[in-house]
Amino acid sequence: MERKIHDCMDGCPVESTLQIISGKWKCVILYRLIKHKVCRFSELQRYMPGCSRRMLALQLNELEADNIISKKVYPVIPPKTEYSLTELGETLIPLITEMNKWGEMYNQIHR
Amino acid sequence: MERKIHDCMDGCPVESTLQIISGKWKCVILYRLIKHKVCRFSELQRYMPGCSRRMLALQLNELEADNIISKKVYPVIPPKTEYSLTELGETLIPLITEMNKWGEMYNQIHR
DNA sequence: CGGTATCCGGTAAGATACTG
């Protein structure tokens, strides 16, 4: 398995995590998948009006490639897809939850 | 107080957190400041060989502007500065710790 | 509906030089 990030003399595990969840919308996608369990593409779009369709697709592809989420495609017309967390993706729940908690606290202060 | 991110119809607190800690090196900087309490500029540089001096300065400035870290400048020659977490910055410890834990777990798997 | 392909402009970030 190839290391994605540079091996520095004292690299910290935080960098591995960043490698997976950095990217403007990934954490928000994960938050939604945690909250709703299963989401369709258009559903995610509605939750993230600031994220273009193209960007959403890119981020979803990357998360899928990293085995964080999985995609189920229904062979119907019009097309229907459903995204959900993989087993590995579910291990991120405490982290995303912590991010959400901190954001809530921060929003309380900055009001 | 101005909202930095777009107000979307159902924005999640995760986005507020991202607003503060996103940026390639911020989490690594925070990890170091958690671990070592106080760091000089050159010390941080040594811990992050992949981060240029310019980038390090930019990220530190942003974290300082957001009141996450504070800088102490000693008026000596040659100059000496020390960075450390603010009180607000310390509230990020659980989050960064969780990021580190997940990274450790992930590294175990991908070996 | 759920994407991909192509084009293109703005900005993030490296390289280098300079400073107190």
Place this chain on the structure above:
DNA sequence: CAGTATCTTACCGGATACCG
């Protein structure tokens, strides 16, 4: 030592069009 200033480039990401 601890930065800032300037220049230049790469690429991120938006807009648009197209497709099964």
